[in-house]
Amino acid sequence: MKKTYSLILAGILITGLLSSCRLIEDTDKIITPDWEPELALPLVNTDLTLQEIIDFAGENKYITIDQDGLISLSYSAEVVSFTAADIGILKLPNIPVPMFDTAQSVPFPIDEISKITLESGYLAYDIESETSGNYELILRLENAVKDGNPFEAVIPFSSPANLIDSVSLAGYDLIFTDGTVDIYYSLRNTATGEKTPASQAFLSLERLKYNYAEGVIGTYDITSAVDTIPIEMVQDIKDARIALTNPSISFSFENSFGIPIEVAMPTFDGETSDNGTVSLGHQGLKDGIVIEYPRLNEVGKSYSTTIDIHKDNSNIVELISSLPQAINYQFGLTANPEGNANTYGFINDSSHLAIGVDIRVPLEGYVGGLTFEKTMNLDIAQIDMAGAGGFKLITENGLPLDVALQAYFVDANGVMIDSLFEAPETFFRSPELNPDGSVQSPGIQTIEVFFPEERFLNIFEATHLKITGNLATASGGTVPVRLSASDGLGIKLGVTAKVKTQ
């Protein structure tokens, strides 16, 4: 019994030991399975409103937000400024006065001017005296008055002599009652007081420059050269259907000329991408508009006149919607356009006409068929550890836009290896809109893409990523929408990837 028991026990022990040995022996032949844990990580979780973008841009004179939050693109600037010299009003010529007698009257070349205040100017003289003795040359200009006193110059000299010089008339008012300039000269012996005529006398009014003139100013025309404003951003937009439904342009004219001025815009054209032209149709600007001006008792004052151009009085919507790549513009001015002899005005040295433009384009309208394309270098370091993977994108769109995107992986030879989606995928879906085109509630879109391992490996061969897209406002770009500062986007992106550990 004891022997049997011992044998049984020994047998059990030996069997167990043999089993253990075999297990231990085979441990060097262990096949390890592929360990590929799949990690899921959030990458992007962000919200951005148009207000935040605008705030980031800092004080920006090109963007305005009204009290309802509606965003407008705006541009204000003084486009051009004209002075009297620019227009060519009252250019004072030199006035030669050959003195056939000691007193001479000559007509003032600019008739109907009743008064000129000289900023500078000279009475030049060329006097020849043949008698001997000490004399005084006395010059008198009856029209020139300063502080109530007429102009008189006394120049001593010793005769015989040929006197050639000039005397300043700065600060004198030239007052014309009959349109003539009255000049007097005499040579007086200082000892005897006797006056003798010169053997030869020649006077002239030269280099006259006024700082004030009044009277019936004549008609003067000036047309500026055509200037061009390029619009670069439009050059990248192709084949789009865009309509901004409520743009406006305001021209402001600040006039300190004391005379009526007519302003016209013979040219305001947009150049389109197909070398076409769309002209701004506004009858008033075509024909010319007489702007407000200060009257004689308002010297130093200026008047503003504003001309508003909007959808109801022009074809500005058509112009903007043609996506002009440049705007060509030209101004024409006519001073005293009617040449009215009863139009009595003034001009001074600070008189000017400043033309300003204020363009306002509320982001209100629709866009359709706006396509874009961008190719960028792609440098994907081959991630040996990455196996299959995918991404999940959730967009919360508070902008009234549909945006579809497709991305192509392209190799160094320009051959497309793969595309991100089978067909262009709507990344941002337009939200529900209110009747006025503003956003009612955001549109949410979820996109999931999975890359099996073989796709992953293919993509590593790509050297470029070509992104194409299509943007349209709600309903395929047929319904006007409005962009408010509170509109924005939310983007959430998470990725999964199988990690290869062997």
Added chain:
Amino acid sequence: MQRFIYILSLLILTVSFRPGLAQQELGLHFMPRTFQTQFTNSAFMQEKLINISLPSIYAQGMHNGFGLGHLLQRSPSGDSLILDVEGVLDRMKDENMVRTNAHADLLAVSVKVGPLQLSMSTGTRASGYLNYPKALPELAWYGNAAKLDETLNLGPDFQFFAYHEITAGGAVKLGKIQLGTRLKYLIGLANFSSAGHLATLRTNSEIYQLQLQVNYELQTSVFDLGNIDEINPSFEPVPFTKNHGFAADLGVVYEVNDRLKLSASIIDLGFINWNDQSASYKAEGDVSFEGLDVAAFFLDDSFDTGAFIDSLTSGISLTKSDAEFKTGLPARIYLSGTFAPIKSLRLGALFYNEFYRGKAYPSLAISASKDLGKIFTGGITYSVRNRRLDNLGVNLLLKPGPVVFFIVTDQLNTLILPNKAQQVNLRLGTNITF
């Protein structure tokens, strides 16, 4: 008899639903001729007047998650082994436990004086415990993408400690009753344990946002992790430290008649105070990562990596403090009965329960042992523990003269079918009796 069967069945069912931790092998309880049986009931008295226990060892290991044979599957061709990770993960429970124990009993002596038995012993104990959630290896193997919208509990609970034990005990026979006690002085050698173990991770299915919640505390003594900002582990054990503790064993045996004995005992009712090079490391807080706010990046025109990392980690506070702490020993109770139909044959039944870290781990065992003369005693035990009904143990004693050699294990089946084993224990020892 029917009542006995009913109670036994109930105990089996109860035990089946709890993993057994049994620091001690159960078979030892049924070896009255070994000095070491007193480790299970301080009231057990030896036959011989003088018993000297030479150095003996005990080792135990248990993992209720899976066995080696579940992890290593033979290939269809039979010539290699396949690491069946997914099979093992399917097998795991929500909470899986690993337990190891090692005892090195250096010397023990007992002397009988009349009805009194006095004893002393010294030894070193090392204990390891790890309770890890299934979610932790699953996360490592499958990744978090497989566990969306689930709150994964990742925090393992563990305790590793070692201590010296110096005991003095006594037992007395008073008629049919034997009473015994052992008082233990403990010197903690090292401790590395978790005091709070909350760590959860949740991955949201929306775009895989991550949320990590942590409330974790490590308590260490002698084992040092270094500073919070520069982890630099070091372990320089010394034979004697300032970590003192005390424990007590209490036991009673009642001799119903000359064939039937009933016994009850409680073992290791005690604690150790850890204050020598002791520290507490705490990590507490919540961290969420929901993706980069690229809008802020573009608006600020820069990305501060440091600030970004700070924003992630600032949700969790890390602190280290010098801290004293106390750990209780795993207290155990033994409730048993022994019936000897004939003098050399003993049949026994044992209900064992261990209390550890706030939970109870019961086991049930039955035993039969036979003395073959004075030289040899052999016994077998069958136990239900750790939800397994296949624990077949053996205990052998050989006494050629005053020397006693013994070996005891509760899992003989581990030797036969090691590839399916999930627990094993073994004790070897040599005693000298006079």
